[in-house]
Amino acid sequence: MIVWLNGTFGAGKTTTAQELLDLLPGSTLYDPELLGSGLRLMLPAKRFEGIDDYQDLPAWRRMVVDTAAALLTEVPGPLVTPMTLLRQEYRDEIFGALAARRIPVRHVLLHTEETILRTRIAQREEASGDAEDHASIRRWSLEHLKPYADALPWLRGDAHVVDTTQLTPRQAAEEVAEAVRTGAGACDIVQTPEPTAETLAAGVLLFDDQDRVLLVDPTYKAGWEFPGGVVERGEAPAQAAVREVAEELGIELPGALRLLVLDWEAPKPPGFGGLRLLYDGGTLPHDRISKLLLPGTELRDWRFVTEAEAESMLPPVRWNRLHWALRARERGCPLHLEAGVPLG
Structure with a gap:
């Protein structure tokens, strides 16, 4: 099983994921962002011309599924995956491919009010030792607030929502763990097996x-x-x-x-x-x-x-x-x- 922690930047996905590992026996952190970093190192630079987000690479989306399946042959699971996923067609592609491999997904949205998000993003920059680098991260994070707001209607309908505005990472993790135990956030997608031939x-x-x-x-x-x-x-x-x-x-x-x-x-x-x-x-x-x-x-x-x-x-x-x-x-x-x- 995969516990997919969705949400925009500053919602506390990474810190909540770390706390969640203590609450879900056998769980393992699975960060698809590492796959994006690897693709940037392996693919020719020309392939990234006009691409701001590695999620736009079909190779990344397929690797997310293939890597998850491979990891689940090595660890008991679940995989805890803190990953922003705002485009519904990418959610369909990834979650559908996981369903085809009989890998269930619990989709959880960590939602935070925008004013709090902006404060967290600003504080992240102020705590930085590299002002230029974190100023760039801050700009990038702020630019994704509108896409997140645009995606909220379908996210709320698809995922189990945990409002983290007033929660510590531990409290958020406890709510997520309880949701997982009760089956909340289950993605009931038709399981279409991947073809093995024409x-x-x-x-x-x-x-x-x-x-x-x-x-x-x-x-x-x-x-x-x-x-x-x-x-x-x-x-x-x-x-x-x-x-x-x-x-x-x-x-x-x-x-x-x-x-x-x-x-x-x-x-x-x-x-x-x-x-x-x-x-x-x-x-x-x-x-x-x-x-x-x-x-x-x-x-x-x-x-x-x-x-x-x-x-x-x-x-x-x-x-x-x-x-x-x-x-x-x-x-x-x-x-x-x-x-x-x-x-x-």
Whole structure:
């Protein structure tokens, strides 16, 4: 298990984590910031051009998961992880990958009022022996107060909140320990096993009366997606697409779906690639749209969007697949793609 202590700079994550080690038997401090420092030493400096935060590196986010899994083969756990995580898509990616490895997460937000945060940040600079270095840290910390405020709505909904404004680190740790013992902060995310080979996946495009396409926002990975999923062993792809739509959205589709696109996705480590099929699920009438269901462990939101809007929401490979699927729908003829490029 991982006890993830979230919160902005000055909330007391590190000091609370140290106290928490005494309260959770077998616990080990796991600081993903060390992975970021290591990447800065190992990767070419050019890779960091335009990157202010190592969390923006896909390698860091994957290493957080891989390292946690490796540590848990060496220590009994839990891992106590004091790490600010303000971007919801990164939370989805990391926590979803941990869930895929059957590693449960207790997400705890250490919240402190901004006036107290500013005082703590200022005091940290004053106690410094290196004024220039800590002035830079102070500026950086202050710059993250607004992103933290912006992230608070989703953080409060996702994590168990411990208000540290009036608490000592020991008192905060005691509250966190009690929360962990009672199961608070558990992230109930669908456990989608990581593929170990090429996969066959089937998705469905559903439309509203304005011809906008339905996208869903998974809780377990970053980015928007089409309804659908991996085809199970021995299952027909179109049947899998119908099953996934029923499970995800509560919509029963006819079994005979029209194929729009068959796309071979090239392997791109750490992914294995495979065949991706998109079917036309037709236009949903308003009364069916109003009854759409969302399983909280799997999907956070849904939205009908235009093709142009989808371009800013989907990863490039998925948007390219959508683009050609819409062309196939217009022409009434399915398209065969390889790595997103039509054949013939």
